[in-house]
Amino acid sequence: MTKNLKTPKTVLAVFAHPDDMDFSSSGTVAKWAKRGADITYLVCTDGSKGSEDPKVTPRKLAAIRKKEQLEAAKILGVKDVIFLGHRDGELVVDMKLKEAISRVIRQKKPDLVITLDPTFLYSTKRGFVNHSDHRAAGQAAIDAVFPLARDRLNFPHHEKQGLVPHKTKTLLLVSFDAPEHFEDITGTFAKKLEVLKAHKSQVPATAEFEKRIQGHARMLGKKAGFRYAEGFKMIRLS
Numbered sequence: 001m002t003k004n005l006k007t008p009k010t011v012l013a014v015f016a017h018p019d020d021m022d023f024s025s026s027g028t029v030a031k032w033a034k035r036g037a038d039i040t041y042l043v044c045t046d047g048s049k050g051s052e053d054p055k056v057t058p059r060k061l062a063a064i065r066k067k068e069q070l071e072a073a074k075i076l077g078v079k080d081v082i083f084l085g086h087r088d089g090e091l092v093v094d095m096k097l098k099e100a101i102s103r104v105i106r107q108k109k110p111d112l113v114i115t116l117d118p119t120f121l122y123s124t125k126r127g128f129v130n131h132s133d134h135r136a137a138g139q140a141a142i143d144a145v146f147p148l149a150r151d152r153l154n155f156p157h158h159e160k161q162g163l164v165p166h167k168t169k170t171l172l173l174v175s176f177d178a179p180e181h182f183e184d185i186t187g188t189f190a191k192k193l194e195v196l197k198a199h200k201s202q203v204p205a206t207a208e209f210e211k212r213i214q215g216h217a218r219m220l221g222k223k224a225g226f227r228y229a230e231g232f233k234m235i236r237l238s
Ligand SMILES: [Zn+2]
Pocket: 016, 017, 019, 020, 131, 134
């Protein structure tokens, strides 16, 4: 088990839907932002399917969720939010997606990339299937970190546009089932709740919801000896 990384200077978070990163990692992101990290969010889809409201259209929902994600990023101190705009539910791991992520890696030069663990497909215990967009975003992000953004001969037109290869040192994967690395979010847990509430179309403003988030953070904290934590798998790339 590992705990509490040294604050990275530059962070790129790659995920599928507006709110993914805020549910899984906003306590950690808030902590690093407070300590001066330069953080970028890269949102692969438009989140246009995440609603049961019979009156909402995909176009309307995409606009709402974009606004919510921008508001959440502002609260967190995330400096830049990039939307790739793929249709929600239809994200596929292809070279187009990998190139787009590689391009941002070469532009932002992150020390650390955080994304969703693509190997997690389902949990029989929790009765849960991991959304295919989550898996696609995570897989494409890992492939972009290594080897695509790192090696010069991938996407040679990038070089002509002034982008040089970049080697990311640390990959942090949001672990849904078996975290091995923990970040203490005791000091930013209140901010996590505030940020989640910015996703109004997704999050019920109820005490029950807060209790659920608190219970999860406490459960992860218990594993690592913190009051509240978020859980990951960490890969140091040599
Ligand atoms: Zn999602």
